[in-house]
Amino acid sequence: MNAKLVLQMNHITKTYPGVTALDDVTFQVRHGEVHALVGENGAGKSTLMKILAGAEQADGGEIFLDGQAVNITSPLHAIELGISIIYQEFNLVPYLSVAENIFLGREPVRAWGLINWPEMYRRAEEILQRLGANLNPRAIVSTLSVAQQQMVEIAKAISVNAHILAMDEPSATLTEHELENLFQLIRALKEQEVSIIYISHRLEEIFEIADRVTVLRDGQVVGTRNVAEVDRNTLIRMMVGRELKESFPKRPVPPGREALRVEHLSRRGVLHDISFSLREGEIVGLAGLVGAGRTELARAIFGADPKDSGRIYIYGQPVEINHPAEAVRHGLGLVTEDRKLQGLVLGMVLRENTTLANLGSVSRLGFINRRAEREATEEFIDRLSIRTPSTEVLVRNLSGGNQQKVVLAKWLFTRANVLIFDEPTRGIDVGSKVEIHELMNDLVAQGAAILMISSELPEILGMSDRILVMHEGRIVGELSREEATQEKIMHLATGGR
Ligand SMILES: Nc1ncnc2c1ncn2[C@@H]1O[C@H](COP(=O)(O)OP(=O)(O)OP(=O)(O)O)[C@@H](O)[C@H]1O
């Protein structure tokens, strides 16, 4: 056995009903390297990591740690073997504190078996500081933002002092600043001979942090390369199996009537006197740092959170929206950033999730027409390239990126005319991203109005007709497509005027 290899996963196979998730995958990691794992949505990345972490069992293949054959039987066993993983889907207990989550099942105890709380908080504090995360160890997890919860996941994973650390899309919800901290931490861990497996759809991160990269496609390994010896286009070609034009396909549409107007919307401590309007045919980008209030604004408009004051007009008519169901009735749709909590019912099949928000259109006399549902769903599977064996698969069993596409399908099926997209391409692979942007073009060409929240400035600049910038709960500036630049947006987003 090659002694320099800390991990060998050889000829790994895994099938689920109707899906070959992994087909003879051989993946090998060297001591102290950062090894990136990339591939399209549904390529098998998370499945491979779940097998490594003992959360799933392979159907075939062998795993060696430092040359020793091992049979990883459970998540706890994996931790004992020095393997730690940051899952793509969070595994936190919402009603426990940050510190309790970090040390769950491994709490520091006193002589009599009682939990040593001061010690636990102290150690949690220490780890959070190493991460540069400004978080109170006593805070209850359910009160945290998605990005903060991600930090807790990372803290939990590094608290076990693993020598193999797998990160499944750790950066998806992090801000620039937090990402820099994460990269510093990764570099520090590398110095300590920790081997890191890093999954991300943001290829620029691969080039910044990884030594080698393995590409998966349809459950098979396309190849492993030294990062220094590949470029972005080569990687993309390996991932999608063809040339891909990555530029933003924005098609300008002459704006029509005013579809949505928000006036003086406020929510104490969160949103301050927000006013803007949105016309048919327009994509308006909403930029800002995490915590600027963009998601909160979307939720307040949609009736998911209360508002203290302000008015909303749809096609010039004042409307009262105190509940998401009322928003839907007025033709509003919200594609959320947190697909697990707000977008999908994981225990329902793909077909049911697609039609959930507009059952009326597939029902007659109170009965749901399954065939109509199935046909509608099949159309979306096709349009959005959802990777699934059928319409009857539990959404829980789809890959992360494919779940995100189902959230989109659901809102498109409501035929909502005013759509708020909150980070619509987060966790979506490069190929599908272009398809979703094309779809947004189609929607506005058909008269929809779109408000697009995104933390990716190239996406904001590439797709928006106008850009609103938020800072600390206020809209602090508006830029036209022509005048907008990354620098101008960042200047406004960080509080400059
Ligand atoms: N528990 C399960 N039951 C059935 N199918 C599953 C299950 N888990 C994963 N799959 C399927 O296995 C395939 C690989 O999924 P996986 O989650 O590994 O993809 P991924 O590369 O992580 O994608 P993404 O970038 O979207 O996160 C997908 O087709 C998925 O639907």
Ligand SMILES: [Mg+2]
């Ligand atoms: Mg995944």
